[in-house]
Amino acid sequence: MFYREAGEFKTSYKADQATFPIRFDRIFFWSVTAFAFLVVPFLINDYWEKAVFIPFMVFALAALGLNILTGYCGQVSLGTGGFMAVGAYACYKLMTAFPDLNMVPIIFLSGAVTAAVGILFGLPSLRIKGFYLAVATLAAQFFLVWLFNKVPWFYNYSATGQITAPERTVFGFAVTGAAAQPATTYLFCLAFLFVFAWVARNLVRGRIGRSWMAIRDMDIAAEIIGVNPLRTKLSAFAVSSFYIGMAGALFFALWQGAAEVTEAFGINQSFMVLFMIIIGGLGSIFGSLVGAAFMVLLPVLFKNIFVGAFGWPTDLSQYLQLMLVGGLIIFFLIVEPHGIAALWRTTKEKLRLWPFPH
Amino acid sequence: MAFFDVFFWEVVVSGLLAGVMYSLVALGFVLIFKASGIFNFAQGVLALFAALTLVGFQTGQVPFSHLINAVLGTNIQHWGEGTHTFLAIVLTLLVMIGLAWLIVRLALSKLVNQEGIILFMATIGLAYVLEGLGDIMWGADVKTLDVGLPTGPSDTIIDATGMFVEKLEIAAAIVAVLLVVSLTIFSQYTKMGRALRAVADDHQAALSVGISLETIWWVVWSVAGIVALVAGVMWGAKSGVQFSLSLIALKALPVLMLGGFTSIPGAIIGGLIIGVGEKLFEIYLGPMLGGATENWFAYMLALVFLLFRPQGLFGERIIERV
Numbered sequence A: 001m002f003y004r005e006a007g008e009f010k011t012s013y014k015a016d017q018a019t020f021p022i023r024f025d026r027i028f029f030w031s032v033t034a035f036a037f038l039v040v041p042f043l044i045n046d047y048w049e050k051a052v053f054i055p056f057m058v059f060a061l062a063a064l065g066l067n068i069l070t071g072y073c074g075q076v077s078l079g080t081g082g083f084m085a086v087g088a089y090a091c092y093k094l095m096t097a098f099p100d101l102n103m104v105p106i107i108f109l110s111g112a113v114t115a116a117v118g119i120l121f122g123l124p125s126l127r128i129k130g131f132y133l134a135v136a137t138l139a140a141q142f143f144l145v146w147l148f149n150k151v152p153w154f155y156n157y158s159a160t161g162q163i164t165a166p167e168r169t170v171f172g173f174a175v176t177g178a179a180a181q182p183a184t185t186y187l188f189c190l191a192f193l194f195v196f197a198w199v200a201r202n203l204v205r206g207r208i209g210r211s212w213m214a215i216r217d218m219d220i221a222a223e224i225i226g227v228n229p230l231r232t233k234l235s236a237f238a239v240s241s242f243y244i245g246m247a248g249a250l251f252f253a254l255w256q257g258a259a260e261v262t263e264a265f266g267i268n269q270s271f272m273v274l275f276m277i278i279i280g281g282l283g284s285i286f287g288s289l290v291g292a293a294f295m296v297l298l299p300v301l302f303k304n305i306f307v308g309a310f311g312w313p314t315d316l317s318q319y320l321q322l323m324l325v326g327g328l329i330i331f332f333l334i335v336e337p338h339g340i341a342a343l344w345r346t347t348k349e350k351l352r353l354w355p356f357p358h
Numbered sequence B: 001m002a003f004f005d006v007f008f009w010e011v012v013v014s015g016l017l018a019g020v021m022y023s024l025v026a027l028g029f030v031l032i033f034k035a036s037g038i039f040n041f042a043q044g045v046l047a048l049f050a051a052l053t054l055v056g057f058q059t060g061q062v063p064f065s066h067l068i069n070a071v072l073g074t075n076i077q078h079w080g081e082g083t084h085t086f087l088a089i090v091l092t093l094l095v096m097i098g099l100a101w102l103i104v105r106l107a108l109s110k111l112v113n114q115e116g117i118i119l120f121m122a123t124i125g126l127a128y129v130l131e132g133l134g135d136i137m138w139g140a141d142v143k144t145l146d147v148g149l150p151t152g153p154s155d156t157i158i159d160a161t162g163m164f165v166e167k168l169e170i171a172a173a174i175v176a177v178l179l180v181v182s183l184t185i186f187s188q189y190t191k192m193g194r195a196l197r198a199v200a201d202d203h204q205a206a207l208s209v210g211i212s213l214e215t216i217w218w219v220v221w222s223v224a225g226i227v228a229l230v231a232g233v234m235w236g237a238k239s240g241v242q243f244s245l246s247l248i249a250l251k252a253l254p255v256l257m258l259g260g261f262t263s264i265p266g267a268i269i270g271g272l273i274i275g276v277g278e279k280l281f282e283i284y285l286g287p288m289l290g291g292a293t294e295n296w297f298a299y300m301l302a303l304v305f306l307l308f309r310p311q312g313l314f315g316e317r318i319i320e321r322v
Helices: A023-043 A046-072 A080-097 A103-126 A130-150 A182-204 A207-217 A219-224 A229-256 A267-280 A285-310 A314-335 A339-353 B006-036 B043-059 B065-072 B085-111 B116-138 B155-161 B167-189 B191-201 B203-208 B213-239 B243-259 B264-284 B294-308
Strands: none
Touching (some): A023 A182, A046 A080, A046 A182, A046 A229, A046 A267, A046 A285, A080 A103, A080 A130, A080 A229, A080 A267, A103 A130, A103 A229, A130 A267, A130 B116, A130 B294, A182 A229, A182 A285, A207 A229, A219 A229, A267 A285, A267 A314, A267 A339, A285 A314, A285 A339, A314 B065, A314 B085, A314 B116, B006 B167, B043 B213, B043 B243, B116 B243, B167 B213, B167 B264, B191 B203, B203 B213, B243 B264, B243 B294
């Protein structure tokens, strides 16, 4: 009834190419944003912050990054965990080396460091493709984790080998450490996610995003029509690693507060983010967010059902959860290989025609 | 020359034998990749599952006992003394074949004609399902597996050369050779083997001459399940049946990259190169770098190697057209 473009007349190209061409979508988007920024901070408590919102936002940022690389540029990467570790350790080193620095530039710089590392490990992509590249990125994953484990300089020679986030502030509010309020950390992460989702959305429909997609669809053809594969692939690695590095920094500094590299940034983390973008939808910004929400909320839900409602032992619920996640992945791939984002698109098409299906 | 003393050769031999173990896992990958173009990430978990099932049958565990106890409040663990090793192996083989049927029937047959990456993801999902299933069915504790394989260092080799070589690893090498020979015979000289190669060559052409894709996939996954059982038994006898067994699948990936995804000899030789390289690097250069280089050396070696030869040692040449 309300969801249709009939009666909305576009008078400029700008309006025609808007991300949300339908008024209902725009209203919906801005009300969700307003709710997230203005209402949630007053309601949030510690449990919702640490178990739902912060994990969601951290993984959404990582999923955005991986989606740029895998979904838009077609380079499969299994090194996400390793790159998140780079972001986290860069963040830690910067936090301890420059105690007076504001948290915002620290997160940006962590992203930049990760981008540099990403370019380095992106170099093989110029020669290796497909599965071979996926396995090559495993080299990054294992090497980086090993490096942070073995070189004491990275964890400031602490006896446990752990890194712990000291207290840092933004505009006088503590965002890391024990004194940080749930609302502050929530808003801090949300601001990052909001800005960078917007940046990603505009990157992928601009010149650079189109060259990524050209390389994804057929790299040789793209090269022949004048897309420089070196610059395109490496820029995808750089931007993707930038996002993933920021996600890693937020993961460590705001969410966990302390991290041990083999536990926090193992290969499972890489798969987790990969699942997010597959379930959400490869090559879709909305899909990255939905996928992250799905994979973060599912375990919370299962835990509440199995342990909370049925009273089963936690280990059992954990295995059941593994099975269900795996089963759901297969189910989604069979039903809709392009993820929830594609399902959502079909729903929208149907909504436009509703109540007349033809 | 200090490098060429007994110790050096001992490292080389133990590397070669470790490489055989990697090859065993890599073989399962190659079989499935050749026949269906599926990059089967679940191979390692398949090995873990096979080993868990074998131990479960041997010791007479009740499947799903943990779940049943949690739901019904009972306390059942075992249903008797357990079965004879031989019978347990036969039962496990049957389970693996049934599992292969389920996998093909429920998941893969519905994913025909999808892109490789989607199939790859599906096998990761499968890996999760199997891991959860294995843990729920048989419990997650570390189990010891004893199928009567010889253990301990081999005395004859110590007497002859002074090298310290595990009997178990020699047994693994012999088994690997037998496995490769029988697989070769199976694929070259049987009717089913010929159909299998036909499918590997060209799905459509094979379908058009009346070969059932689903049956072939079932056979391939069963064979991969059997190979997984062999790998699971070897690794399980070496280091106990536990979750880390599924991680050897990751080690098999660089082996595949070196050898090429489509070559059975490649899987063996790749495994040997990785095994020896990793051991030598760890022993002679590892201490300088802080140790535990085994975690990443194989991947780096494969990465560097691929830069010069993107299709691996024995892989089919990659020809790309627009």
